[in-house]
Amino acid sequence: MKKENKIKSIIQAILTDLLFWIYIFGCISFLINHWFEKTIPSNFVVIFGIAVGLITFILGLSVGRKVFFPTIRTDKKWHKSFWGWSVFFILLITFVVGWNLVEVDLYKLFTKFRNAGGILSGIFDPNLNILTLCLTALAETIYLALLATVFAIPLAFSLSFFAARNLMPRTFIGNTVYIIVRTIATIFRSIEAIVWAIIFSVWVGIGPFAGMLALMIHSVASLTKLYSEQIENIDPGPVEAIKATGASTLQTWLFAVVPQIISPYLAFTIYRWDINVRMATIVGFVGGGGIGLLLLQQQQLLRWQNVGVIIWLIAIVVWTMDMVSAKVREKLQEM
Amino acid sequence: MKSIIELKNLHKVYATGTHALKGIDLEVKEGEFCILLGLSGSGKSTLLRCLNRLIEPTSGEIHIDGEDVIAAKGQKLRFIRRKIAMIFQQFNLIKNLSSLTNVLTGKLGYSTLIHSLTFPQHKNDVKIALENLRRVGLKEFANKKTRNLSGGQQQRVAIARALMQDPKIILADEPVASLDPATADSVMRYLGELNKKDNMTVICSLHFLSLARKYGTRVVALKDGKIVFDGTPEEIDEKKFKEIYGEDAEEVEIR
Known part of the structure; x- marks a missing residue:
């Protein structure tokens, strides 16, 4: 790999990791706010995100490394690696946050059918x-x-x-x-x-x-x-x-x-x-x-x-x- | 005999950095049937397309029939182009139009926009177009879409289109490379006839030495964008052939 390319990949990988973890902590703070009505200051979210992102990058466990340095061989299956679990976690938390933001309410869907009676008839x-x-x-x-x-x-x-x-x-x-x-x-x-x-x-x-x-x-x-x-x-x-x-x-x-x-x-x-x-x-x-x-x-x-x-x-x-x-x-x- | 094409120190460097022509000096006399030989990528197609400025040369001089091709612009360039007909390996007809319309497009260089949009109304143009189709033996195919014609028939329509230009020069870029040997020979025979009967100057790139010997009056060989041989077809022996096509080449005898 050329030197400039390597530096570019490192920057891209670090940025990916930072955004990845800031997003995760953002989601967590939203859920805490939603369920327990406690506000977490946004600078906490950013600081925690940057810290965890950097640590995982330095330890070589991160998603950014996996994406931008595909040449690094990892024989492990995804469920035996840290990046695999973090991707699983980010998908899961996105789904949970989405469910709450959209106010999904299955109870209403199945019990308030009568309200639409007028239009159906x-x-x-x-x-x-x-x-x-x-x-x-x-x-x-x-x-x-x-x-x-x-x-x-x-x-x-x-x-x-x-x-x-x-x-x-x-x-x-x-x-x-x-x-x-x-x-x-x-x-x-x-x-x-x-x-x-x-x-x-x-x-x-x-x-x-x-x-x-x-x-x-x-x-x-x-x-x-x-x-x-x-x-x-x-x-x-x-x-x-x-x-x-x-x-x-x-x-x-x-x-x-x-x-x-x-x-x-x-x-x-x-x-x-x-x-x-x-x-x-x-x-x-x-x-x-x-x-x-x-x-x-x-x-x-x-x-x-x-x-x-x-x-x-x-x-x-x-x-x-x-x-x-x-x-x-x-x-x-x-x- | 006076020379009709004169090239001086012609260079072409593509935007990709490929140096396709490296200083070509060439004079072609009126009435010659000049065969271009050379491997794919030796610069034959580039050279042919520089002659009518389908490709812009990087430097050098081109004079055709006494006119400076490189300096020509707009109208002037169109008038030079209409004297130079071109025939292509892939025929380059407009496939969903009839043979007749395809032949009529050969007249575009002589027509105004309005005139060209009403071609079928101009009886004289249609008459000449049908005459040219008859000449290549395809009169009964005039109203057929060219996509339904065989390769050899399509190339003959392309020749009729070229005739429509009433050209002094015909540039043929591997005109028979997509055809079977028998059809190839019949297409070359038409080009030979135009050369002899109508005194058109032909420059034709080929891969078959047998066809070059049969129809060519002169052979120019290119290698890596330079002329490496210029003489009669008979002068090309085993040794020259290997010089042009590389040590491993064997001549394939077609027919």
Whole structure:
């Protein structure tokens, strides 16, 4: 092992051990607080964590050593070694802390079934009188998902070429464009559609238009990523051949790249529409209009029979979309 | 006869540090059928791709048909490229398009964007494309997707695409390496015909000495990015062959 690499591994191993033990003591202090209502000062946790971490590292027993110095031979089975038990312990304590944080209560789960009676009876006795109203809202949802997808296609299609490593020349401009497009797409994708819906419902007012904008932004970002990955996977041979004929860059993209990606693009787009229909319901909850908004209103009014109708409709649409998009994608694969 | 390609002290160093071409000086006369020999990795593909700047040379000079290739940019480079057709080992056709469309792409260097998007409407282009397909014996395959053609047929479509460029030079990068011996010979026969009848200059990298002797008028051998032999095919004897391919090499007789 090279000297710098060795130092790097040692630092990584020590940091791992410190975090490992600080986390364990943090969990212990949380449990003591939770069960015995005694507060342990946080600097105690840190000091104990650092101390135990360092000691185990120096003694050569630690997890960090095991992970970053895999060349050190340990013939022992995990249950006969210190690192094995510490990993077991950290998993166990994480589970216990999780159980308490989430307030898991099996007693409630099995005894308070009656509380949900209203909604369940609503599902099996839906109020069909409001069907027309629901269908209107449902149409809103489906069309807002469709428009979001349709508007996203040309934007994502154009952007994907600039986000494909193999098409962007490795010059200053090429790299800059590639990095900017990639970064923006990643940031926009990491913001959930539901957050966009909140932003747009303030911007353009509550309603399907806000929902459409939210889904569109999110779709552009994800499709750009999916599309550009598809471009990065194309056969570079035809690109070379078309370039050699004296074609311009745009002609090269149109004749050598587009024919290779058209069918995966269609498959991704249909899949995206499918996702958008499902998301449109959720987005409706936070001001995106459509069936989601109606569901929220009826639920708050405790009209369980109306809620029942809506749930059935959503289930039917999602199921149909799922089937259709799977079938279409299957056919596209064969092309 | 005037020389159509002139290379002076051509170097290529890849970003990985590989020194693929180490000062190539070469002059190719109009109408020559020049065979490039050499082991894989000796620099044959790099040399061919430097000629039309699919790969950027690191230093040196390239003149083709009197034009400075290295200085050329944008439009100028496109006009140089369209005079130089290229044929590849893997054919490099667009597999889910028809043979006819693939052949028409040979016209891209002569077309504006709008023109190229409406190729099927330009009767004259289609006529020439069909004529070129007929020339390689594939007229009845015009509307077939190229993915459904055999290797030899695909390479012939690639030759028809090259013809569409109306080129002065054909660069062929191991055009028969993925084909069986009989098909290989028929593909070489088309290249030979273009060389003799249409007076196109051909530079073709190969591995089979038998084909080199049959079709080549000149052989240039590369080893570690340098020219180690330049002469006629007949001059390559056992000793020269071992110089090019290393001591352990045995000539494999195909046919």
